[in-house]
Every structure is written in C-alpha cells, then in structure tokens.
Amino acid sequence: MLRNYLPIIMMMAVAALFGVVMGKINEFIGPKRPSEEKQSTYESGMEPIRTARERFSVKFYMVAMLFIVFDIEVVFLYPWAVSYKHLGVAGFATMFVFIAILLIGYFYVWKKGALEWD
Amino acid sequence: MNLYYTDLITNSPLLTLTATGLLLILIESTKSTRTRLTFGVGIVGLAVTGVLACFHLTPEQSTFNGMMNAGGYGSYFTIIFVLAAILTFLLSRSYLERMGNNKGEYYILIVFATVGMMLMASANDLIIVFLGIELMSICLYILVGFFRVKDRSNESSIKYFLLGAFATGFLLYGIALVYGTSGSTNLTVIARSFPTVSSNTMFIIGVALMVVAFSFKVAAVPFHMWAPDVYEGAPTPVTGFMATGAKAAAFAVFVVVFDRTLGFSGGKLNLVIAMIAAASMILGNVLAIAQTNVKRMLAYSSIAHAGYMLSGVAAANTEGQSGVLFYLIAYLFMNLGAFGIVGIMEGEDEKNLSIDDYAGLSTQRPVLAMLMAVFMFSLAGVPPFGGFFGKYYVFLAAVKANMTWLAVVGVLTSLVSAYYYLRLVVLMYFRDGKADVPMKPSFAAMVAVCVSALLILQLGLYPSAVVQLVQSFH
Numbered sequence: 001m002l003r004n005y006l007p008i009i010m011m012m013a014v015a016a017l018f019g020v021v022m023g024k025i026n027e028f029i030g031p032k033r034p035s036e037e038k039q040s041t042y043e044s045g046m047e048p049i050r051t052a053r054e055r056f057s058v059k060f061y062m063v064a065m066l067f068i069v070f071d072i073e074v075v076f077l078y079p080w081a082v083s084y085k086h087l088g089v090a091g092f093a094t095m096f097v098f099i100a101i102l103l104i105g106y107f108y109v110w111k112k113g114a115l116e117w118d
Numbered sequence: 119m120n121l122y123y124t125d126l127i128t129n130s131p132l133l134t135l136t137a138t139g140l141l142l143i144l145i146e147s148t149k150s151t152r153t154r155l156t157f158g159v160g161i162v163g164l165a166v167t168g169v170l171a172c173f174h175l176t177p178e179q180s181t182f183n184g185m186m187n188a189g190g191y192g193s194y195f196t197i198i199f200v201l202a203a204i205l206t207f208l209l210s211r212s213y214l215e216r217m218g219n220n221k222g223e224y225y226i227l228i229v230f231a232t233v234g235m236m237l238m239a240s241a242n243d244l245i246i247v248f249l250g251i252e253l254m255s256i257c258l259y260i261l262v263g264f265f266r267v268k269d270r271s272n273e274s275s276i277k278y279f280l281l282g283a284f285a286t287g288f289l290l291y292g293i294a295l296v297y298g299t300s301g302s303t304n305l306t307v308i309a310r311s312f313p314t315v316s317s318n319t320m321f322i323i324g325v326a327l328m329v330v331a332f333s334f335k336v337a338a339v340p341f342h343m344w345a346p347d348v349y350e351g352a353p354t355p356v357t358g359f360m361a362t363g364a365k366a367a368a369f370a371v372f373v374v375v376f377d378r379t380l381g382f383s384g385g386k387l388n389l390v391i392a393m394i395a396a397a398s399m400i401l402g403n404v405l406a407i408a409q410t411n412v413k414r415m416l417a418y419s420s421i422a423h424a425g426y427m428l429s430g431v432a433a434a435n436t437e438g439q440s441g442v443l444f445y446l447i448a449y450l451f452m453n454l455g456a457f458g459i460v461g462i463m464e465g466e467d468e469k470n471l472s473i474d475d476y477a478g479l480s481t482q483r484p485v486l487a488m489l490m491a492v493f494m495f496s497l498a499g500v501p502p503f504g505g506f507f508g509k510y511y512v513f514l515a516a517v518k519a520n521m522t523w524l525a526v527v528g529v530l531t532s533l534v535s536a537y538y539y540l541r542l543v544v545l546m547y548f549r550d551g552k553a554d555v556p557m558k559p560s561f562a563a564m565v566a567v568c569v570s571a572l573l574i575l576q577l578g579l580y581p582s583a584v585v586q587l588v589q590s591f592h
Contacts, residue, residue: 104140111147 062114073102125181128188131171131196132236138163139229146222153211156222160229161207168200175587184304185243191591192240194443195370199235202363202450203228205566209458210355212560217353217466219265227264228359231257235367239374244293244303247371251289251335254367255282258360262352270468274351281334281344289331295324305379312380325387328375329394335368336424337417339397349417354464357413358457361420362450369442372431377439392432392516392524398425399531407538411471412460415538416453419497422535423449429528430512433519436589441511443588448504448577452496455570459490462559462567476542477551486559487546492571496578498539499532504577511585 041048080087080095087094109115126133141163142156149155171193178190186192206228214220234253241247259282263275297303299321300311315321330341337345349357376391402422409415427449430442463470463479463486480487496503509532513525545551577584 101140104143108143108147 059117066109066114069102069105073099122181125188128174128179128181129186129240131167131174131193132233132240134170135163135167135200135229135233135236138167139226139233142222142226142229146226153220153222153225156225157207157211160225161204163229164200164204164207164232168197168204171196171200178591180242180306184306185246186237186240187242188240191370191374192236194588194591195239195366196236198366198447198450199232199239199363202359202366202454203232205454205458205570206355206359206363208562208566209358209454209461210353212563213353213355213461213464217265221264224261224264227257227261231261231359232363235363235370238367239370241371241374242305244296244305244308244375247375248286248289248293250367251331251371252286254364255286255335258356258364261356261359262348264353264356268351270351271353272351274348277351278344278348285331285334285341288327288334292324292327292331295320295327299324305374309379309381316380322387325380326390329387329390332368332372332375333394336365336372336428337421338394338424338428339401339421340394342398342402342421342424345421346414346417349420350411350413354413354457354461357416358454358461361416361457362454365420365424366446366450369427369431369446372428373439373442376431377434381434388432388434388519391428392521395425395428395432396524396527398422398428399528400425403531403535403538406535409538410473412473412476412542413457413471415473416456416460419535419539420453422531423453423497425531426509426512426528429516429521429524432524433512433515433521435515435519437511437518438515439591440585440588441508441515443591444511444577444581444584445508447584448496448508448574451570451573451577452493452503452505455489455567455574456493456497458563458567458570459486459493462486462563473542473545474551477545477549479546479551485564486567489567489571490546491543492574494539494543496574498536500536502575502578504574504581506578507581507585 076098077095080091084091138160142160145156145159174189174193176189178187178192180186181188207225210224210228211220214224231254234250234255234257237246237250237253239250241250259275259279262278263271265271293303296308299315299318300308302308302311334341334344349361352360376387380387399422402418402420402425406415406418406422409418423445427442427445430438430445432438433441460471463475469475476490479490492503496505499505499509509528513528516522516525516528
C-alpha cells in the first residue's frame with residue numbers, strides 16, 4: 001500500500017531539488033547590485049519595523065470576507081464541473097440555485113458599495 | 119442524484135421563507151433609503167410561510183434522502199418561529215425609528231434567523247442541525263450588535279459571538295464523536311444503532327458535548343453566563359426574539375436529539391439534564407430577585423423558564439415532549455409580549471429600563487400596565503393564563519417519569535419567581551411614580567402586545583386545541 005505513495009515522494013524530491021537548484025543558479029550567475037532598499041526586509045511593501053498597535057481600515061476585512069465567499073464558491077464549482085454529466089439535470093438545477101443565491105449576494109455587495117475602495 | 123419534486127412541495131414553508139429573504143436582499147440593494155417595502159414584503163413572506171406550515175401539520179415524512187423531516191413537528195415549530203418573527207417585526211419598527219437606526223438589514227437578518235430555526239426544527243441529520251444553528255446564531259450575533267455605535271450593544275455582541283463560537287466547537291466535537299461511534303450523522307441511523315453504542319464511552323462523551331452546546335443555546339445553568347449581559351445589551355425586540363424564537367429552536371433540537379432519537383430510558387444522561395434543569399430553575403429565579411434592570415430580570419427569568427422546559431425534556435416521555443411544545447408557544451406570547459412592553463417603554467439612551475421606572479404606570483398608561491400585568495401573571499404561572507398549563511404539563515411529565523423531586527423543585531422555585539414578577543405589578547398599580555412613556559406607542563407595537571395577551575388568555579382558557587395538536591406528534 002505504501003508503494004502507492006512512491007510517486008508523491010518522488011514528486012516532493014523533484015520539487016525540493018528544483019527549488020534548491022534554481023536558487024543556487026540564481027545566486028551564482030545573477031547580477032548583484034545591492035542598495036539600501038533592496039537589503040531591507042520585505043514585508044509586503046510596508047515599513048518592516050514600526051509599532052504593531054495600529055488600526056487597519058475595515059476595508060481590508062471587507063475584501064478578505066468577500067474573497068472567502070467567492071473562493072468557496074469556486075471550491076464547490078470544481079467537483080460539480082468534474083461530475084457534471086453524472087449529476088445530470090438535478091445537479092445543474094441545484095448548482096443554478098446555488099450560484100443564483102451567490103449572485104444576489106454579489107448584487108447586494110455591489111450596490112452597497114462594498115467593492116469600492118474609497 | 120435525483121430531484122424529488124414532492125420534497126420541494128412538502129418543504130414549501132422553508133423554501134418560501136428563504137425566497138423571501140433573498141427577495142428582501144434584492145429590495146434592500148435597490149431601494150436603500152426606505153425600509154417600508156422591506157418591512158411589508160417581510161411580513162407577507164412570513165405570513166405565507168406560516169399559512170403553508172398550517173397546511174402541513176399532517177404526520178411528518180422523511181424528505182431529501184432522510185436529511186430532513188417535513189410536516190408535523192417541524193411545521194408546528196415553524197408556526198412558533200414565524201409568529202415570533204412577525205411579532206418582532208411589529209415591535210421593532212417604531213423602536214428602531216425611535217433609536218434612529220431603522221435599517222432594512224435588520225428585517226432581512228430576522229428572516230434568515232427564522233430560516234435557520236426552521237432548519238433546526240425539521241432536521242433529521244446532525245449536519246442539518248449544525249447548519250441551522252449556525253445560520254440562526256450568525257444572524258443573531260449581528261442583530262445583538264445592531265446598534266453599532268452603542269458600547270453596550272457592541273459588548274454584548276462580541277460576548278455572545280465568542281461564547282457562541284465555543285459552544286459551536288463543543289457541538290461539532292460532539293457530532294464528530296457520535297459519528298465516529300455510531301457510523302452516521304443521520305438521526306434515524308443513530309437511533310437504530312443506539313442500543314449497541316450506548317455503553318461506548320466515546321459515544322457518551324459525544325452526547326455530553328452536545329448537551330453542553332444545546333444547553334448554551336437555551337441558556338441553562340451552568341452555561342447561562344452570557345444571557346444577562348447579551349439580553350441587556352441587545353436591542354429590546356431582538357432580546358425578545360432571542361428569548362422566544364431562538365430558545366424554541368434550541369428546544370426543538372433538544373427534543374429531537376434527546377427524546378425522539380436517543381430516548382434515554384433508564385440512562386444517566388436524562389439525570390444530567392434533570393440536574394441542569396433544577397440548577398437553572400433555582401439559580402435563575404433566585405438571581406432574578408436581585409435585579410434592578412427589567413431586561414436583566416427577564417433574562418434571569420428566561421434562564422429559569424429554560425429550566426422548567428428542560429424538566430419536560432429530562433422526563434423523556436410523551437407527556438414531557440408535548441408539555442415542552444405547549445410551554446414554548448405559551449412562553450412565546452408571554453415573554454415576547456413582556457419584552458414588547460419593555461421596548462415600548464424604553465427611551466433613548468437606555469432610559470426607563472429600571473424596575474422603579476414602572477412605578478405608577480397604571481395611572482399614566484392603564485392599557486400598557488394591564489397588558490404587562492397579564493404577561494407577568496402568566497410568566498409566574500397563575501392559573502387563568504397560558505403559562506400555568508405549560509408548567510402543569512412539564513411538571514406532570516416529570517412526576518410520571520419518577521422525578522418527583524424535579525417537579526417539587528419546579529413548584530418551589532415558581533413560588534420564588536412570583537415575588538419578582540408580582541413586584542413589578544405592585545409597582546405599577548400600588549406605588550406613586552412618574553412613569554413617563556417617551557411617546558404614544560405605535561399602532562403596530564400595540565397590535566403585537568394586545569394579540570400576545572389575547573392568545574395567552576386563549577391558551578389559558580382553552581388549552582385543549584393546542585394540547586391535542588402537540589400530542590399528535592408522536
């Protein structure tokens with residue numbers, strides 16, 4: 001039974017090797033022109049060292065929340081698309097209702113201005 | 119995968135209300151400035167749902183591949199939830215306008231919370247139970263904190279959310295253990311495998327964790343800590359809705375899971391539930407005496423009433439089940455009515471919430487005082503009102519299940535409760551005071567409290583119609 005995992009282990013080995021090799025090649029042959037900005041810690045484009053007690057705009061949370069809702073929609077869409085023929089009309093109708101409900105939610109979010117950054 | 123059209127027809131109340139909620143979202147996104155349309159469509163949708171449920175009171179049948187039961191028991195609870203939602207709608211409109219926060223989302227959330235409750239009551243699978251509890255709870259978390267500029271509303275919302283999330287964790291862990299031992303989340307299958315797994319320690323732990331989660335939802339001691347703070351901070355109509363609708367939904371699940379599925383005949387768990395019931399009755403009633411805020415007093419009274427109803431669940435016989443079902447509909451009217459009057463009395467900035475503010479109300483607003491007296495007498499369990507028969511049936515069930523001690527605790531604590539209920543009546547009628555009601559109560563709110571009072575009387579004078587109905591759900 002464990003032999004079934006062999007391809008996965010090989011895949012992991014190849015992935016690790018690929019990562020190390022590419023990193024090393026970059027280190028050896030890449031051009032190096034260091035500057036102060038480049039040497040500093042990368043923190044998603046923000047100032048790396050400052051007070052942690054800061055208030056975030058609620059807009060970030062809105063984006064994160066909406067992202068999760070529509071991300072989960074896609075999670076459901078994939079298995080449905082794979083077994084679409086097997087599920088038939090009933091599966092289509094169910095998914096149609098599901099997406100229609102999400103669409104109503106999307107419409108609400110849009111009209112309430114939650115998608116506008118400013 | 120098949121689509122059973124009959125399932126859609128038998129579940130029409132649930133589908134109607136879901137469609138209403140979605141329609142309200144569309145209305146709210148196009149007409150964001152006026153709430154009248156949202157309010158009206160919501161009321162109509164709820165009424166249609168209730169009428170459809172009345173047509174489906176016939177014996178229940180399994181639908182959606184055994185995931186849900188439609189009709190009978192579920193329809194009875196649907197009627198309770200829909201009535202709670204309609205009364206809350208009527209009470210809320212003028213209240214929200216007075217507090218300057220009349221938004222359409224409020225009504226949408228009430229509708230979706232009602233959908234969640236309906237899912238809970240008609241569930242035949244623990245997954246549907248979980249889904250319903252979450253749908254209801256998430257709507258309630260937002261409703262509790264609906265006055266988002268008020269600190270107290272925020273506080274109660276975050277408190278309810280954090281503790282509710284913990285309770286959800288307990289529930290899920292319990293469901294996982296029950297699934298692991300019995301092999302299914304379907305209640306019919308669990309009931310079938312119950313004789314073989316009932317001695318399994320893992321199964322017992324799983325069921326005990328579910329008791330914790332459901333006790334939290336009905337606010338029973340020792341899982342009641344959130345109730346006074348949340349009930350106090352929430353907008354008053356929401357408090358009423360939580361104390362009646364959400365409690366009824368949690369009891370629907372309690373009865374389905376513990377009485378109908380597991381039916382602990384001779385088990386130890388109904389003794390545990392009996393102890394929870396006794397603790398709730400004692401603690402709720404004793405602590406209610408010490409309260410000076412009306413909403414906190416009613417919160418502790420609601421804990422005590424959870425105890426009364428749990429003694430019917432603990433009895434685990436048919437009398438207990440029908441007793442709880444009758445109690446819930448009587449409790450709906452008396453408690454929502456009482457919270458309705460508290461909402462009518464309440465002024466801006468939490469004025470008129472102290473018990474002493476009710477002194478001399480009978481001279482200022484005789485009708486309000488009389489209605490409040492009706493609700494208080496009924497909550498105390500005085501005979502001509504519906505609350506008396508509720509208590510009578512659950513205590514009778516406890517005696518029949520050889521738990522006479524539980525009935526004795528219930529009767530004694532009811533005597534204690536008479537003190538704080540009647541104190542309010544005494545204040546309203548026999549004390550001079552300057553009870554000032556902020557403005558003339560709105561027509562809709564008055565209709566809601568008057569109808570509640572009339573139905574309390576109806577249930578007290580002619581309980582037989584409802585009793586026969588609830589006895590048919592076995």
